Amino acid sequence: MAQLKVLVVDDEPGIRSGVSRILRTFHVTYPFMDEDYTFEVLEAATGEEGIEIIDREMPDILLLDNKLPGIQGVEVLEYVRKKSYDIVVAMITSYASLDVAVKAHNDGAIDFIPKPFTPQELKASIEQITKQQYLRRITHKLKVEGRKVRFQFLSVLSHELKAPLNAIEGYLRMMQERQMGDSMQEYASAIDRSLQRIEGMRNLIMDLLDFTKVSFERQVEKMQEIDLREMASLAVITVSPYAIHKDIHFVTDISGCGKIWADPNDFEIIFNNLVSNAVKYNKPGGTVTISVSCDDSDFKLSVEDTGIGMNTDECGMLFEAFSRIKNDKTRNISGSGLGLSIVKKVVELYHGIINVESVPDKGSVFSVIIPKVQVTHKKAE
Amino acid sequence: MSNKKYTVLVADDDPDYLFQVAYHLRNCGYEVMAVESQAEAEQVFSKMKPDIALFDLMMESDDSGFILSYKLKRLYPDVPVILATAVARETGVTFGLSSEQERDWIRADLYLEKGVRPEQLDQAIKKLLKI
Numbered sequence: 036m037a038q039l040k041v042l043v044v045d046d047e048p049g050i051r052s053g054v055s056r057i058l059r060t061f062h063v064t065y066p067f068m069d070e071d072y073t074f075e076v077l078e079a080a081t082g083e084e085g086i087e088i089i090d091r092e093m094p095d096i097l098l099l100d101n102k103l104p105g106i107q108g109v110e111v112l113e114y115v116r117k118k119s120y121d122i123v124v125a126m127i128t129s130y131a132s133l134d135v136a137v138k139a140h141n142d143g144a145i146d147f148i149p150k151p152f153t154p155q156e157l158k159a160s161i162e163q164i165t166k167q168q169y170l171r172r173i174t175h176k177l178k179v180e181g182r183k184v185r186f187q188f189l190s191v192l193s194h195e196l197k198a199p200l201n202a203i204e205g206y207l208r209m210m211q212e213r214q215m216g217d218s219m220q221e222y223a224s225a226i227d228r229s230l231q232r233i234e235g236m237r238n239l240i241m242d243l244l245d246f247t248k249v250s251f252e253r254q255v256e257k258m259q260e261i262d263l264r265e266m267a268s269l270a271v272i273t274v275s276p277y278a279i280h281k282d283i284h285f286v287t288d289i290s291g292c293g294k295i296w297a298d299p300n301d302f303e304i305i306f307n308n309l310v311s312n313a314v315k316y317n318k319p320g321g322t323v324t325i326s327v328s329c330d331d332s333d334f335k336l337s338v339e340d341t342g343i344g345m346n347t348d349e350c351g352m353l354f355e356a357f358s359r360i361k362n363d364k365t366r367n368i369s370g371s372g373l374g375l376s377i378v379k380k381v382v383e384l385y386h387g388i389i390n391v392e393s394v395p396d397k398g399s400v401f402s403v404i405i406p407k408v409q410v411t412h413k414k415a416e
Numbered sequence: 417m418s419n420k421k422y423t424v425l426v427a428d429d430d431p432d433y434l435f436q437v438a439y440h441l442r443n444c445g446y447e448v449m450a451v452e453s454q455a456e457a458e459q460v461f462s463k464m465k466p467d468i469a470l471f472d473l474m475m476e477s478d479d480s481g482f483i484l485s486y487k488l489k490r491l492y493p494d495v496p497v498i499l500a501t502a503v504a505r506e507t508g509v510t511f512g513l514s515s516e517q518e519r520d521w522i523r524a525d526l527y528l529e530k531g532v533r534p535e536q537l538d539q540a541i542k543k544l545l546k547i
C-alpha cells in the first residue's frame with residue numbers, strides 16, 4: 036500500500052474538510068500498479084501557507100483554488116513549475132474564467148475540478164491524476180535505470196581497461212627513470228606484475244569480443260552436430276594449466292546422449308566460462324565435477340565446485356554484465372565480471388535457462404538446461 | 417618540506433597502483449599507510465587521524481571512495497580527501513558534483529584521474545596540506 040500526499044489549498048474551510056473526508060477512505064488501483072494508493076490530505080488556507088507546506092512536505096498532488104486571499108492559485112502553480120517539483124496540480128475553480136484556465140494549463144495544471152463538486156467528481160479526478168502521476172514516475176524511473184546500465188557498462192569498461200594500463204605504465208616509468216636503482220634484479224617483480232596485468236587485459240578483451248559476438252543472430256551455417264563430451268574435455272584442457280597450479284581435480288560424469296545441434300563456439304563459451312570459474316573460485320586441492328545428461332525434453336549440463344561459494348544476495352547479481360563479487364576471498368582473483376553474463380546470453384539463444392546454487396565456503400553448482408525440441412526444429416529448417 | 421612527516425592514508429584495491437603510489441609518496445617524504453580495501457581504510461582512520469587521504473573510487477562497491485570520504489569527513493572535517501579514479505571522462509561521467517544532493521554528502525576536496533604523474537600528485541597534496 037502506497038500513500039500519496041494531497042495538499043488542498045483553498046480559503047473555504049468547507050472545501051478543505053470535504054476533500055479530507057472524501058479522500059480519507061478512498062483508494063486507487065490500476066491493473067499494472069504494484070500496489071494500491073491511499074491518500075493523506077494536508078490543508079492550507081492561503082497560497083503563502085500552501086507554498087510553505089509544499090517546500091516542507093513535498094506533496095504528490097496539489098488541489099489548488101485560484102481565487103485566494105493573498106497570492107493567487109496560478110502563482111502557486113508557477114512557483115511549483117519554477118522549482119520543477121514533481122507534483123501534479125489540479126485547479127479547483129468555481130467560475131472557470133478562460134484566461135485563468137489557459138494560463139494554468141500552460142503552467143502544467145492537468146485537471147480542473149469544478150466547484151462545488153460531488154464526492155464522485157472529486158474521486159474521478161483524483162483517480163485520473165494518480166494514474167498519470169504513476170505513469171510519469173515509472174517512465175522517469177526507467178529512463179534513469181537505462182542510463183545507469185549504460186553508465187555501468189562504460190565506467191566498468193574504462194575502469195577495467197585503464198587500470199592495467201596505468202599499472203603497466205607506472206612500472207615502465209619506474210624502470211625508465213631507474214627509480215629503484217640500476218640493477219635489473221630490483222625490477223623483477225615489476226616485470227612479473229606487468230606481465231600478469233597484460234594477461235588479465237588480454238582475457239578481458241577476449242571476453243568483450245565474446246560479449247559482442249553473441250549479441251548477433253545465430254549463424255545458421257555454423258550450426259552442426261556437436262558432442263558435449265568433447266566440449267567438456269576441451270574446456271578441461273583449456274583450463275588445465277591453471278588447474279594444475281591450484282591442484283584441482285576433475286570428475287566428469289557424462290551419460291550417453293551427448294549430441295546437440297548448435298554452434299560449437301557457443302558451447303565452448305558456456306563450458307569454458309563455467310569450468311574456468313569453477314577452478315578460479317575453488318580452493319587449492321578442490322574438485323570440479325562436470326556432468327552432462329538428458330531426459331526426454333532437455334539437455335542438462337552442470338558444473339560443480341568445492342570452492343568459496345556465495346550467499347544468496349551474491350547469487351542474485353552474478354549474471355549481470357560486469358558484476359563481480361568483491362570480498363576478501365575474491366580480492367586476488369582477477370576477472371571482468373563478464374563471463375556469466377555472456378553464458379546467460381548464449382544459453383538464452385538456445386531457449387535454455389541457467390541456475391546457480393551455492394553455499395558460502397562449501398561450493399557452487401551451475402546448471403544449464405536446454406530444451407531438445409529446438410534441436411530437431413533447427414535441423415528441419 | 418618541513419621537518420614534520422605528513423601521513424597519507426592511501427586506499428586502493430589495485431595492488432599495483434597501491435604499490436606505485438605508496439612508493440612515490442614515500443620517496444617524496446611522506447609517511448604512507450597503504451590499504452587495499454574500504455573496510456581496512458575505515459579501520460585505520462577509526463584509530464588514527466591521517467593528515468590527508470587518497471581514496472580509489474571503486475573498491476568493494478562502485479562508490480567506496482565516496483563512502484570513505486563521507487565517513488572520514490564526519491570524523492575529521494579538516495582532513496583533505498582526494499578521490500582517484502580510472503573512470504574516464506569519455507564515459508560521460510564527470511565527478512564535478514553536479515547535483516546539490518551530491519554536493520551535500522560527497523565532500524572530497526579533489527578529483528584526480530589515475531595515471532597522473534607522481535610529481536603532480538605530490539603537488540596536489542602539498543596544495544591541500546598548504547605546505
Ligand SMILES: Nc1ncnc2c1ncn2[C@@H]1O[C@H](COP(=O)(O)OP(=O)(O)OP(=O)(O)O)[C@@H](O)[C@H]1O
Nearest residue numbers: 312313316344353359360370371372373374375399
Ligand atoms: N564457481 C563460482 N564460485 C564462486 N563464485 C563464483 C563462481 N563463478 C562465478 N562466481 C562469482 O561471480 C562473479 C561473476 O563471474 P563471471 O564469470 O561473470 O566473471 P569473472 O569470473 O569475474 O570474470 P571473467 O569475465 O573473466 O569470467 C565472479 O566475480 C565471482 O565472484
Ligand SMILES: [Mg+2]
Nearest residue numbers: 312370374375
Ligand atoms: Mg568467470
